[in-house]
Amino acid sequence: MSEPDAEIVQFDNVGLRYGTGKEALTDISFTLYPGRFYFLTGASGAGKTSLLKLLYLAQRPSRGLIRMFGTDAITLPRERLPGFRRRLGVVFQDFRLVQHLSAFDNVALPLRVAGVAEREITKPVDEMLDWVGLADRRHARPATLSGGEQQRVAIARAVIARPDMLVADEPTGNVDPDMALKLLRLFESLNRLGTTVVVATHDVHLIQKVPDSLIMRLDKGRLSDPTGALRYPPRRTTPAPEPVLSAAARATPDGPPLGFVAK
Amino acid sequence: MNAAALFGRSREGEPGLLPDPRLGSPMPWVIAIVIALTVIAAASGLRNAGARASADLNGGITVQIVSAAPDARNRQADAALGMLTRLSDVASARRVEQDQLNTLLEPWLGTRPGDTIDDLPIPALIDVRLRGSATPDRVKALQAAIAGVAPAARVDAEAAWLTPVFRAIATLQWLAGGLIALLAMATIAAVVLAARNALVNQRETIEIVHMLGGTDAQIARVFQRTAAMEAAAGGTIGLIAGVVAIVVLSEQFSALGSGMVAGAVLNWFDWVMIAAIPLVGVGLAVLTARLTVLSALRRML
Numbered sequence: 001m002s003e004p005d006a007e008i009v010q011f012d013n014v015g016l017r018y019g020t021g022k023e024a025l026t027d028i029s030f031t032l033y034p035g036r037f038y039f040l041t042g043a044s045g046a047g048k049t050s051l052l053k054l055l056y057l058a059q060r061p062s063r064g065l066i067r068m069f070g071t072d073a074i075t076l077p078r079e080r081l082p083g084f085r086r087r088l089g090v091v092f093q094d095f096r097l098v099q100h101l102s103a104f105d106n107v108a109l110p111l112r113v114a115g116v117a118e119r120e121i122t123k124p125v126d127e128m129l130d131w132v133g134l135a136d137r138r139h140a141r142p143a144t145l146s147g148g149e150q151q152r153v154a155i156a157r158a159v160i161a162r163p164d165m166l167v168a169d170e171p172t173g174n175v176d177p178d179m180a181l182k183l184l185r186l187f188e189s190l191n192r193l194g195t196t197v198v199v200a201t202h203d204v205h206l207i208q209k210v211p212d213s214l215i216m217r218l219d220k221g222r223l224s225d226p227t228g229a230l231r232y233p234p235r236r237t238t239p240a241p242e243p244v245l246s247a248a249a250r251a252t253p254d255g256p257p258l259g260f261v262a263k
Numbered sequence: 264m265n266a267a268a269l270f271g272r273s274r275e276g277e278p279g280l281l282p283d284p285r286l287g288s289p290m291p292w293v294i295a296i297v298i299a300l301t302v303i304a305a306a307s308g309l310r311n312a313g314a315r316a317s318a319d320l321n322g323g324i325t326v327q328i329v330s331a332a333p334d335a336r337n338r339q340a341d342a343a344l345g346m347l348t349r350l351s352d353v354a355s356a357r358r359v360e361q362d363q364l365n366t367l368l369e370p371w372l373g374t375r376p377g378d379t380i381d382d383l384p385i386p387a388l389i390d391v392r393l394r395g396s397a398t399p400d401r402v403k404a405l406q407a408a409i410a411g412v413a414p415a416a417r418v419d420a421e422a423a424w425l426t427p428v429f430r431a432i433a434t435l436q437w438l439a440g441g442l443i444a445l446l447a448m449a450t451i452a453a454v455v456l457a458a459r460n461a462l463v464n465q466r467e468t469i470e471i472v473h474m475l476g477g478t479d480a481q482i483a484r485v486f487q488r489t490a491a492m493e494a495a496a497g498g499t500i501g502l503i504a505g506v507v508a509i510v511v512l513s514e515q516f517s518a519l520g521s522g523m524v525a526g527a528v529l530n531w532f533d534w535v536m537i538a539a540i541p542l543v544g545v546g547l548a549v550l551t552a553r554l555t556v557l558s559a560l561r562r563m564l
Contacts, residue, residue, distance in 0.1 A: 058474060058564065078561065079478075086476030096471050113477045157475075 006070065007031045008165060008196050009055065014064030016050055024050045025221045028064070032198065034164075037191045039207045040200040042218030048200040049093060049169055051218065055198060056090045056167045057081060069164070086114055089163035089195075091171045095154040097142040103129060103153045104138040110161045128156045131186065133179065147174040155183055165196040172206060184209055293453040294497025295504065298544050301446045302505025302537055303512075308439035309533040322354070322393030323421035324402065327386040330415040339413035340387035346412050352394050352401070359388040386417075397421070450494075450544060454551040457493075458486055462559050470563070479560040486556045487549045494548035498541025506537070 009032040016025040025047045032038060042048050053059040054066065057073065066073040068084060076084065089110075097106050108125045129135050132152035142150050151174045158166060166187065172180035184206060191197045199206075207213060217224040326343055330336040340358060347356040364385055372383075393401065397420040406418040462469070469482055509529075529537070 056474065060564065078564075081564070082473075082476045082478045084476075085474060088476075090474055096467070096474075098468050098471055109472070110475045113472065113475050113481065 006034065007067070008034045008069060010065075010067040011054075012065040012067075014054065014061045014066060016047075016054065016059065017062040023062070023221055025054075025061075028223055030216060030223060032165075032196055034196055035191065035194050036196055037188070037210050037213040038196070038198045039210070039213050039215045040198060040218065041202065041207070041215060044202075046218040047221040048218055050221075052090075052167050052169050052198070052200055055165075056088050057085055082113075086110070086161070087164040089158035089161065089166040091151075091154050091158045091166070091168035093169040093173075095142070095150045097150055097153055097157075099142050102139050102141055103134055103145065103149075106142070106153050107156045107160055110157060114161060124160060125156075128160050129153075132156050132183070148176070148179065151175055152179070152183070155186070159186060159190055162190065162193065163195060165198065166190060168197070168199045170201055171199060172201065172203065180206060181209065288457075288493070290453055290457045291493045291497035291500070294450060294494050294544060294548065295500040297446045297450050297453070298498045298501025298541050299504040299508065300501075301443055301540050301544070302502060303508050304439040304442040304446070305537055305540060306505070306509045306529060306533070308436045308443075309536060310529060322395055322397045324391040324393060324397050324405065325419050325421065326389040326391060326409060326413075327417045327419070328389075328413055328415050329386045329417055331384040333384075335415070336384075336387050339415050340389065342412040343409050343416050344389055346409065347389065347391055350405075350408075354392040354394045356389055356391045359390055364388065399423075447547060450547055451551045454490055454494075454548045455555050458490065458552045458555040459559070461486065461489070462556060469560070473563065479557055482560060483553050483556040486552045490548045490552035491545055494545040495541070498544045501544075502538070502541045505540075509537075 009030075011028050011030050014025060014028040015023050016028075017023045028051065040048050040051065050059070054061055057068075057076075060074065069087060071084075073084070098109065101109070104125055107128055108121050111121050111125070126135065126138070129138050132155060134149060134152055134156070137145065137149060140149075142153070145153065151171065155168070155171055158168065168187070171187075172183055175183065180203075187197050187199065188210060201207065207215065326347070328336050328340045328343065330339065344356055344358055347353050368385070391405075395401075399420070402418055402420045402423070406416070409416045409418060472482060513529075
């Protein structure tokens with residue numbers, strides 16, 4: 001697969017230091033291209049979450065250059081940040097749901113922030129909640145949801161507005177294998193629609209489920225392949241076998257509801 | 264976009280980003296106290312301004328015929344009254360009846376049975392209302408004109424003998440203005456503290472909304488809405504309390520029987536001004552909340 005011309009993200013010698021401590025990330029350089037599926041791996045403390053924070057513009061680097069969507073993200077004025085963030089979908093490791101909002105309102109939040117009319121919110125949000133298996137929990141507040149349910153609400157919220165880039169930090173860490181696979185199919189569907197997907201995970205089995213994915217491996221704050229993403233597994237010469245879907249994943253044969261919000 | 268839809272009560276009936284305003288929180292009560300005091304201070308200032316204006320603009324003049332001889336006193340009083348009624352710039356002139364004078368003097372001279380104060384050399388009084396203000400030049404010209412028919416006449420403008428009172432009134436008006444300025448600052452301080460406290464409590468939610476692409480203005484509108492509701496609740500209570508205080512104080516002043524105070528009632532414009540105080544309070548609270556929140560948000564990424 002040849003790389004498209006326009007990169008969506010470019011890191012060049014990026015370093016990140018919290019306070020006066022040692023660098024959490026050192027000399028990070030890579031390029032992400034539109035419509036690709038990336039996995040970010042590494043041991044705990046390797047800097048995955050720090051790198052994702054830079055990707056979803058929650059943190060400014062201590063040094064280096066970052067370009068996103070063709071714009072210098074380092075010197076980006078504060079007032080332009082919301083426009084960039086609306087092009088991103090983020091699944092936080094700790095979910096970060098708004099505690100006093102229901103599951104429905106949490107999922108609807110990106111659409112409301114973007115100014116989507118209320119009458120255009122109900123259907124896609126209900127479909128998304130149905131897809132992640134939470135249709136009967138739409139009124140529940142996060143405190144009454146299990147860890148896995150909260151994670152699914154967080155994922156639904158991240159993908160509801162069909163972002164240009166999805167950044168997910170351990171998105172399947174709290175769900176059972178069937179649901180993990182189903183959520184992965186959701187990410188793949190989004191990816192097929194053109195969204196660049198970056199998933200941080202320890203789960204090798206999850207990585208193996210996406211044959212065309214690219215891997216970035218972090219080790220003690222450095223990318224093990226500073227030129228960019230390694231390919232894992234090696235390019236196939238024969239078509240990949242169809243993944244075996246669980247009953248839950250097969251429940252919606254038409255695929256996840258990603259045609260709901262007009263781009 | 265509609266901030267209420269974003270963070271407020273949605274059609275799902277969920278609460279907003281900030282807790283709904285409750286009178287259990289201190290801000291509405293602080294606003295209520297501030298608004299009540301402002302209403303009382305403003306009413307005092309407006310009433311005093313009204314007293315001064317009515318005395319100035321009524322063109323009130325008192326003509327005294329100071330003569331110990333009752334006949335001469337009455338003759339000169341009649342001549343002066345006749346002359347005054349013929350003057351075109353005199354709106355009205357009437358001699359104060361002896362019974363009225365007796366009534367005015369009774370508190371000081373007593374009313375024991377058999378007493379009579381008719382024999383006392385009390386000046387005859389003529390109450391005059393000029394068309395327009397009783398300026399010093401007009402008073403001087405009137406004095407000269409009356410002197411021809413009533414040599415014992417003294418002409419005094421009410422505004423002149425009320426000068427020390429007016430000075431005190433002016434001081435009270437400045438005091439009322441100062442109090443209103445201080446109370447406005449107290450409102451600002453209360454809103455700043457409440458907004459900062461809410462920002463600290465809602466910091467995580469604000470960060471999430473920021474990460475989802477929410478703008479500072481969207482977040483600030485939520486705080487503005489809460490500030491407006493709390494200030495409106497407090498302002499309504501404060502206005503009611505302030506108006507009750509004004510009415511009670513007015514009754515007390517009326518009981519004093521002072522002509523000046525009794526004449527200085529609040530007119531409809533004054534009441535409109537007083538009714539506008541809570542609205543100004545709400546506007547001040549909303550503006551303060553907005554500036555406080557935007558200032559704090561600028562320090563966040």
